[in-house]
Amino acid sequence: MxxxxxxxxxxxxxxxxxxxxxxxxxxxxxxxxxxxxxxxxxxxxxxxxxxxxxxxxxxxxxRQRLDDIQDGVDATDDVTAGRPVTGSDGRVRTELTARNTDDSSRSFAVQVDFRDAGGQLVDTVIVTVEHVQPGHSATATARSTHDLSGEVRTEVARAVRY
The missing domain is CATH 1.10.287 (Helix Hairpins)
Known part of the structure; x- marks a missing residue:
């Protein structure tokens, strides 16, 4: 599940x-x-x-919120972002997949950056993916906080497993 x-x-x-x-x-x-x-x-x-x-x-x-997570481990390589899609509301969404390589259930805090065609940072959000079972993956959706126009790229800027 x-x-x-x-x-x-x-x-x-x-x-x-x-x-x-x-x-x-x-x-x-x-x-x-x-x-x-x-x-x-x-x-x-x-x-x-x-x-x-x-x-x-x-x-x-x-950055500060991710730094404040107790017993967090860098898991940026274990989280991927899918292709960004702009909804009818103008907000850009991307599906995240977090893979738990630990031997117990873990949660992830993921910072997703939204960048324009020129690479300029235009938005950032933090999404949590909770209770990912050992050896499994779970998905979540990151959504921009405001309308973004033009070509938008998304990237996992940082992920912390805890």
Whole structure:
């Protein structure tokens, strides 16, 4: 029987959404098309910066959470990610397979990174795969925390067996 998973922790797109709404509702300037274009360009740069900072922060948080697992063993080589698929909701999903090579039942905490076509990190999540029996594999689904457009690749950044 395959173990089920639960999302343990995930980064959100809230910072991006807040930055976008703040940038789009801003006032000022002379109201000309050139001024509007300049403000839009500045807003896009600001939003991209905030989104990048949010992903960096989430990655650091994920790293810390995995480091905090008591008696955890690096199991990155025992977890694989399938082909990413974008759902009708815009979220990207990938199936994870965790193989338990230990001699007792174990669980896995897996950090999955979502990258755009250029290799830029655009999201990260942690998924748990619980109670995998010795010598067996179990699957779980990693899902992006917000809509991702274009080509997206997924990778197992880190996995801890405990």
């Amino acid at each position: 395959a173990a089920r998973h639960r999302t343990r922790w995930a980064t959100g797109g809230a910072a991006l959404a807040l930055g976008l709404s703040a940038a789009l509702t801003g006032c000022g300037g002379d109201g000309s098309p050139a001024d509007a274009a300049s403000r839009a360009q500045s807003a896009v740069g600001s939003i991209a910066s905030e989104a990048g900072e949010a992903v960096e922060s989430a990655t650091a948080e994920a």
